[in-house]
Amino acid sequence: MGKHAGEPASGGFACWKHVVIHCFRREEGYSFRETENRLEYMTALLEVLDIEEGDVPDFTTLNKSFDRFKMWVWRALLRVSAQQHPQSGHVALDSTFFDRGHASAYYRTRSVS
Template sequence: MEVDLLDFVEQCRQLVKQALGKHAGEPASGGFARWKHVVLHCFRLEDSHSYRETPNRLQYMTDICDALGLDPDNLPDFTTLYKSFDRLEMWVWRALLRVSAQQHPQSGHAALDSTFFDRRSASSYYRQRSGSNVQTLKVTTLTDRESLAVLDVHISARWKHDTKTGPQVVRRNADDLLSVAADKAFHNWITKYEF
């Protein structure tokens, strides 16, 4: 499916500003507003190019630069983008996930599941620089059963049992849920919170 990048960037800009609220204009790093950094990361991922290629591509995309309020001759360096991605806190991504999930019709019926994400594919150089020796992450997702929109995500390097992470994810979204379907790993806590 082909995506019009300008429409994509404008829609991202709107969603990010809505998600970040009063914090959207605060500089994240490099003097640019936080919302610009988030939209640039979305643009980079949608167009499937590296951090180093991002400023080079933007230099020739004047419409996208105009939509972001960037001067094509004064674009952020690729190292600024790279570092800002690591500096953005989890609340930024969680707020963006919440706002983007609201764009889909929600049934109130959700599915809860956990899986593991292998980080061995990350470069060993990056892992050494960051001081991280985590090989595998545990990811718990809450997904709307009709629209398949991801409503919430919990990521942990410590593999807590599903009976610990499940309630945490469900409680964060309890106001919007009518029912939650989960596999047997989550079964211990359901009866506690049913009444």
């Protein structure tokens, strides 16, 4: 997260707190609005994040902070989480969302000829 990870983003919460909330949101499959409501009642998570019950960030704040994070933050989290699991040597991951259908059809046509 860099040297400014513990500093509040524009007077709000520290960057690492936003990342934890986004990871929680994605893991549980909540929308931004649902995340705000769920956090109000999850006192254990609020204690870990050192957030008071009435100070839960608004869902619009969460939405904006999600868009502000650079891709390298999410790649670093993916790399760290992937290293925590045993590796079998037979893993493929594609997070580019690049449509490979056209390239695969072209290769298949070329290789058959």
